Amino acid sequence: MSLDYFLTVSVFTMxxxxxxxxxxxxxxxxxxxxxxxxxxxxxxxxASAVLTVKFGMNxxxxxxxxxxxxxxxxxxxxxxxxxxxEDFLVLATIGINFVVVSIFNYVKFFGGPYGILGLPRPSLFxxxxxxxxxxxxxxxxxxxxxxxxxxxSKTFVKLGFDSLREDEDAAESIGVSSxxxxxxxxxxxxxxxxxxxxxxxxxxxxxxxxxxVFPVSIGILTMVVVGGxxxxxxxxxxxxxxxxLPEILRFARDYRMLIYGLIIVFTMFFMPKGxxxxxxxxxxxxxxxxxxxxxxxxxxxx
Amino acid sequence: xxxxxxxALVLGSSYVMIAVGLTLVYGILKxxxxxxxxxxxxxxxxxxxxxxxxxPFILAILLSLVVSSFLGVFVYRxxxxxxLNRGRIVPLVMSVGLFAAMEDLYRLVWGPYKxxxxxxxNLPDIMTPSLYLSSRGVLMLIVTxxxxxxxxxxxxxxxxxxxxxxxxxxxxxxxxxxxxxxxTIAYGFLxxxxxxxxxxxxxGLYDNTVYPTMGSVPSYKAFVVVVLGGFGxxxxxxxxxxxxxxxxxxxxxxxxxxxxxxxxxxxxxIVLLMFKPEGLFGKVQx
Numbered sequence: 001m002s003l004d005y006f007l008t009v010s011v012f013t014m015x016x017x018x019x020x021x022x023x024x025x026x027x028x029x030x031x032x033x034x035x036x037x038x039x040x041x042x043x044x045x046x047a048s049a050v051l052t053v054k055f056g057m058n059x060x061x062x063x064x065x066x067x068x069x070x071x072x073x074x075x076x077x078x079x080x081x082x083x084x085x086e087d088f089l090v091l092a093t094i095g096i097n098f099v100v101v102s103i104f105n106y107v108k109f110f111g112g113p114y115g116i117l118g119l120p121r122p123s124l125f126x127x128x129x130x131x132x133x134x135x136x137x138x139x140x141x142x143x144x145x146x147x148x149x150x151x152x153s154k155t156f157v158k159l160g161f162d163s164l165r166e167d168e169d170a171a172e173s174i175g176v177s178s179x180x181x182x183x184x185x186x187x188x189x190x191x192x193x194x195x196x197x198x199x200x201x202x203x204x205x206x207x208x209x210x211x212x213v214f215p216v217s218i219g220i221l222t223m224v225v226v227g228g229x230x231x232x233x234x235x236x237x238x239x240x241x242x243x244x245l246p247e248i249l250r251f252a253r254d255y256r257m258l259i260y261g262l263i264i265v266f267t268m269f270f271m272p273k274g275x276x277x278x279x280x281x282x283x284x285x286x287x288x289x290x291x292x293x294x295x296x297x298x299x300x301x302x
Numbered sequence: 303x304x305x306x307x308x309x310a311l312v313l314g315s316s317y318v319m320i321a322v323g324l325t326l327v328y329g330i331l332k333x334x335x336x337x338x339x340x341x342x343x344x345x346x347x348x349x350x351x352x353x354x355x356x357x358p359f360i361l362a363i364l365l366s367l368v369v370s371s372f373l374g375v376f377v378y379r380x381x382x383x384x385x386l387n388r389g390r391i392v393p394l395v396m397s398v399g400l401f402a403a404m405e406d407l408y409r410l411v412w413g414p415y416k417x418x419x420x421x422x423x424n425l426p427d428i429m430t431p432s433l434y435l436s437s438r439g440v441l442m443l444i445v446t447x448x449x450x451x452x453x454x455x456x457x458x459x460x461x462x463x464x465x466x467x468x469x470x471x472x473x474x475x476x477x478x479x480x481x482x483x484x485x486t487i488a489y490g491f492l493x494x495x496x497x498x499x500x501x502x503x504x505x506g507l508y509d510n511t512v513y514p515t516m517g518s519v520p521s522y523k524a525f526v527v528v529v530l531g532g533f534g535x536x537x538x539x540x541x542x543x544x545x546x547x548x549x550x551x552x553x554x555x556x557x558x559x560x561x562x563x564x565x566x567x568x569x570x571x572i573v574l575l576m577f578k579p580e581g582l583f584g585k586v587q588x
Binding site: 027033035079087088090091092094095096098099102103105106214215218221222225229254255256257258260261262263264265268269272 | 332334381384385388389390391392393394395396398399400401402403404405406407410518522525526529533562564565568569571572575576
């Protein structure tokens with residue numbers, strides 16, 4: 001196994017880790033199921049592609065702007081989520097994914113089906129990153145994102161997310177502003193997915209609409225669900241499994257979606273809390289969460 | 303103008319088939335059954351497969367409908383039934399996984415390419431100077447009218463229909479009043495899946511192509527209809543199918559180069575959800 005091959009798989013794994021963490025903030029923490037996460041990923045990638053290739057912008061400025069843009073779009077897409085919930089939201093996000101990809105595909109400015117080519121590799125002091133340096137660069141971001149999500153899960157924001165997830169109406173009745181926390185969740189998820197998009201685009205140096213279609217969203221969902229919804233390490237484990245599995249099962253490349261699908265189905269069947277979630281449950285027992293739900297019910301008076 | 307309306311009617315009819323079955327399932331279990339479109343594709347692919355094996359046309363379709371119906375019941379009995387009490391996300395995610403696996407399985411079994419539904423229908427095309435409607439379109443319209451009528455009779459006049467409506471209203475209460483809910487849900491899946499497969503076959507006939515991923519767009523587009531129709535209202539789903547088809551057809555006609563029609567359908571849904579979260583014909587829940 002050559003070093004470059006190993007590095008490439010590592011870069012993809014780390015980018016997927018960021019994506020999975022980002023989706024987990026939405027699903028696991030705030031309880032907002034999104035089936036269109038690839039749209040945020042694509043917006044980060046395309047924003048950076050447009051800024052660097054079409055406007056000749058410096059990579060670092062483009063990084064900042066593309067992450068901000070996808071965070072902003074996350075906020076905007078969060079707006080429908082303020083009005084709709086649960087199943088309606090799932091459908092709205094699928095729709096958003098579809099519409100975003102259609103725009104990439106049909107608007108000439110974004111290069112249509114041929115995408116945008118020739119994205120620059122980031123450079124520091126006039127030295128463009130080699131593949132190895134790029135892998136280290138992505139590693140730095142991954143660690144930062146992990147630390148950020150860990151920090152997030154200890155702040156008051158997480159408490160707001162918790163109450164939103166357990167029972168939105170009850171949360172409202174005890175004075176938790178659910179629209180505000182929904183907006184937080186969508187903005188944070190948008191920022192992180194945009195970062196992943198930027199890192200991915202400048203590693204590949206090309207972007208195509210096909211890279212951000214609905215099946216990609218399913219892939220991200222698989223990582224979160226298989227690893228363990230709502231845990232910090234679950235999405236990381238999930239990203240490793242989903243990225244590495246096709247590499248290990250090279251001979252089974254044709255069966256990729258079949259294997260993904262079956263993994264999702266059987267994880268839901270036997271381990272609805274995912275790998276990490278189930279292990280945690282084994283160790284700590286299920287009583288903890290039951291107790292917490294009961295507490296929230298008591299507080300809400302329901 | 304007239305041509306556009308007729309096109310929209312045919313398109314709308316193709317939505318009716320899949321959306322009505324989905325409404326039936328959603329109305330009772332309140333789960334997003336994405337794999338419904340997997341059964342839609344299966345119905346069409348299996349019918350073509352049987353026809354190519356040499357079965358007579360009608361027999362191939364009937365066999366495919368029967369197998370698809372039981373596939374739907376299997377999806378409920380084998381999968382959803384066991385995860386219903388584990389929160390809403392579990393069956394949803396399972397359904398997404400099932401659909402992904404189904405599509406890939408069809409591709410592996412029947413190959414990735416489009417194949418024609420090569421059958422000669424002994425029906426005349428309608429051709430006037432201002433209107434063209436193929437015999438396959440006529441067939442789709444007629445079958446849809448019959449199906450909607452039969453479904454109406456079934457739901458309103460039979461005991462099963464009564465149980466289905468009761469379960470759709472309140473599953474637990476219906477159970478407490480002596481309705482065999484498990485069996486009623488299974489019947490819901492049976493009927494819904496049969497309709498989905500019929501829809502797949504008719505669309506396969508109309509477009510003269512079937513392919514493994516033909517369920518992809520309907521898988522979520524049918525939900526657009528279910529949402530527009532107000533989640534669980536059969537009448538709403540039928541009306542919404544035709545409204546959506548009309549909107550799509552006319553928007554594409556006016557500014558067709560801008561976005562594909564499916565994106566227009568989703569935009570319609572998102573905008574509507576913003577202003578009327580309970581759907582066009584929905585009652586406010588809770």
